[in-house]
Amino acid sequence: MTLGKEIDGKAFAAGLRGRIADIVPGFVAQKGRKPGLAVVLVGEDPASSVYVRSKGKATVEVGMESLEFKRPAMISQEELIELVEELNADDSVDGILVQLPLPKHLDDAAVIATIDPAKDVDGFHVVNAGKLAVGDPTALVPCTPLGCLMLLKDELGDLSGKEAVVIGRSNIVGKPMAQLLLGESCTVTIAHSRTHDIASVVHRADIVVAAVGRPEMVKGSWIKPGATVIDVGINRVPAEEEGKTKIVGDVATAEAINHVAAITPVPGGVGPMTIAVLLRNTLVAAHVRAGLPVPEGL
Numbered sequence: 001m002t003l004g005k006e007i008d009g010k011a012f013a014a015g016l017r018g019r020i021a022d023i024v025p026g027f028v029a030q031k032g033r034k035p036g037l038a039v040v041l042v043g044e045d046p047a048s049s050v051y052v053r054s055k056g057k058a059t060v061e062v063g064m065e066s067l068e069f070k071r072p073a074m075i076s077q078e079e080l081i082e083l084v085e086e087l088n089a090d091d092s093v094d095g096i097l098v099q100l101p102l103p104k105h106l107d108d109a110a111v112i113a114t115i116d117p118a119k120d121v122d123g124f125h126v127v128n129a130g131k132l133a134v135g136d137p138t139a140l141v142p143c144t145p146l147g148c149l150m151l152l153k154d155e156l157g158d159l160s161g162k163e164a165v166v167i168g169r170s171n172i173v174g175k176p177m178a179q180l181l182l183g184e185s186c187t188v189t190i191a192h193s194r195t196h197d198i199a200s201v202v203h204r205a206d207i208v209v210a211a212v213g214r215p216e217m218v219k220g221s222w223i224k225p226g227a228t229v230i231d232v233g234i235n236r237v238p239a240e241e242e243g244k245t246k247i248v249g250d251v252a253t254a255e256a257i258n259h260v261a262a263i264t265p266v267p268g269g270v271g272p273m274t275i276a277v278l279l280r281n282t283l284v285a286a287h288v289r290a291g292l293p294v295p296e297g298l
Contacts, residue, residue, distance in 0.1 A: 004260035006269075007151055007230075013272035016150070016298075017062055020279050023295045024063040027286060035286035036065040037095040037121065037278075038087045042080065042106065043073030048099045055097070058275050064282060067093065073103045080106060081114050088116040094289055095121035095282035118289055121281040123176065132179045138288070140281050145177035147273025148209055148230045149184070155228055155262050156207075160185040165202050167191045167218065167250070168211035173232055177209050198222075210250035220255025229256060229263040232270050 028034055037059050041052045052068065059066035069083060080102075087096045096119045102108050112120075117127035123142035131139030152159060164186040168174035174190060181188045191201050192212075202208055202222040210218045211232035223229060233250030249266030256263060264270050280298050287294050 004257050005262040006257075007155055007262050007264045009147075009151060009264055009269040010272045012151060012154060013147075013276035016273075016276040016280060017058065019297045020276075020283055021062040023283060023298070026295075027283070027290070027292070028063070030292065031286075031290050033092060034063060034065040035095075035283055036067055036093045037097065037282045038067040038069060038090075038093045040069045040071065040080075040083065040087075040096070040098045042071045042075055042099070043103050045101075048101075052099055055275055055278065058279060059282070062279055064279065065092070075106075077106055077110065080111055084111060084114045088114075088119065093119065094286035095119055095278075097122050097278070119285060121278060121285055123281065124171070129171070129176070132176055135183055140285060141180065142172055142176045143274045143277040143281060144173050144211075144232060144270060145180055146281075147277045148173075148177060148232065148270055149180045150277070151230060151264065151270070151273065152207060152228065153184075159207070161187070162206040163187045163189075163204055164207040164209070165189045165191055165205035166209045166211065167198070167202065168209075168213070168232075170211065173209075173211040177211065181207070181209075208251075212250050214250060215248050216250070216252040218251040218256070220252055220258065223251075223256050223260055225259040226261045229260050230270060231264050231266050233266060234271065 039052050039055055056066040056068055087093050096115050098111055100108055112124045115125055117125045120128050120140050123140045128140045132141055164181045166174050166178045169190050169192045178188045178190050191198050195201055199222040203224050205227055207228050208223060209230045213233060215235035215237050229251055231249035231251040235248050236245045237248055239246040247267050284294050
């Protein structure tokens with residue numbers, strides 16, 4: 001029995017960060033400043049704090065400017081929107097990212113809607129979602145699905161004509177992932193919690209993207225032999241050792257690995273791509289805002 005290949009997201013992400021680091025000095029030479037990424041963190045959520053630190057470190061490592069704006073959990077909606085509007089007007093800021101989720105008294109959608117679409121490096125603004133839906137190449141695309149597409153194209157080359165099933169319909173991953181695959185001329189199905197006989201739907205697919213947030217929901221038997229699987233899930237579950245936890249994906253990898261062509265491991269697959277693509281989007285936004293052509297290789 002041949003085991004499927006594990007797709008090394010860490011290595012691909014490192015390569016992408018390297019290409020970004022090579023391009024940044026040219027931008028600095030032309031514009032006299034570094035591309036700037038502003039990250040807004042509201043409150044003290046431990047996971048969000050760790051993620052923001054990782055983003056800041058990665059931004060500095062590729063030679064870009066990291067600007068962090070920490071605000072107390074009890075900030076008002078008006079004050080937060082005012083901060084976003086200040087960042088919209090700041091010419092040294094090319095990308096604005098408001099770390100989600102926000103505290104419950106704040107309206108995520110209203111805050112995201114305030115971000116200048118040209119600086120919306122998370123790709124969540126309805127203007128960018130609309131551009132992606134109509135195939136406008138100037139769309140800033142959400143980082144995780146774009147990272148998934150990069151891994152798929154690196155693994156498979158031309159995706160044209162392939163049957164793809166995206167499991168999950170969130171605005172952050174599922175829907176934009178489907179749009180990206182349509183853009184590559186795949187035949188795309190979005191499956192979700194209400195899909196009848198989801199196992200047989202998934203079994204048709206040459207490409208499976210699992211993004212449901214349910215640990216090991218997708219069984220190995222669901223997956224067609226020779227398919228390529230992108231597992232977006234990051235789920236913390238109890239480990240064998242009492243009191244310990246471990247991270248697993250949305251796919252039962254131990255079952256699937258026996259007959260897939262390739263699969264992303266969890267951790268180490270899609271996760272590293274998200275921050276690398278955030279840096280890529282910031283660099284692209286900086287070039288577009290400065291009236292410069294978007295560099296090749298991104």
